[in-house]
Amino acid sequence: MHRARRPDLGHNARMDVAQVPALVTGVNICAYWTSVGYMVVRVGRKSRGMARLLAPSQPRERIMVLVWVPLVIGWMLLPLVAAGQPPGAASIWALPAWTGAPAVLAWRWAATALAVGCWLASIACWRHMGCHWRMAVDPQKPPVLLTDGPFAIVRHPIYALSILMMACTAVVTPTPLMLLLAVVHITLMHLKARNEEAFMQRQHGDAYNEYCRRVGRFVPRWRVGPDTP
Secondary structure, eight states: OOOOOOOOHHHHHHHHHHHHHHHHHHHHHHHHHHHHHHHHHHHHHHHTOHHHHHSOSSHHHHHHHHHHHHHHHHHHHHHHHHHTSOTTOSSTTSOOGGGGSHHHHHHHHHHHHHHHHHHHHHHHHHHHHGGGOOSSOOTTSOOOOOOSGGGGTBSOHHHHHHHHHHHHHHHHSOOHHHHHHHHHHHHHHHHHHHHHHHHHHHHHTHHHHHHHHHSBSSSOOOOOOTTOO
């Protein structure tokens, strides 16, 4: 008689642990975009212009929205889907088997914590902007040039945090589709930031040019020289 082979409980436990960062990150991303929805309703009620917040007036930004909506849905769902499958499974949705290695798992947990910090820092940025917060360029409302608080560190703190949060999600959930979404999202953030900067330059002229010389777009500019772009 042959003894029945006992299941490798330690291996299953490691697999379960490897899935937890993806679950936490997925929940965090859902919370982030729920907060964005709350900001749309809150600011829209105060300004009586919710439609302008959701429907950009510029054709360029309308095209971006067509890409952004499925991207955001995928951003929320892919970590949750990956968390529901054993790492190494024969599926494009599953985490690679190596994501459960102790060293990799430590990096993934660090990225998870950083993503949560990005969400909390984004809330602080939204509170600082108050009723001036917008999802898109709004030509009907003269833009205010904010240069204090988080805007004294980078010109686009919310976009910078969004890029960092997406990078963290890609570290936690390094699946092919998630990595593709990360590339598209970061590209869109750069395009959107450049579009808004062109609009602000037309509105504020030299004051905005001087602000750009002093403050970096997404990364703090610790040293400013005469040749800084």
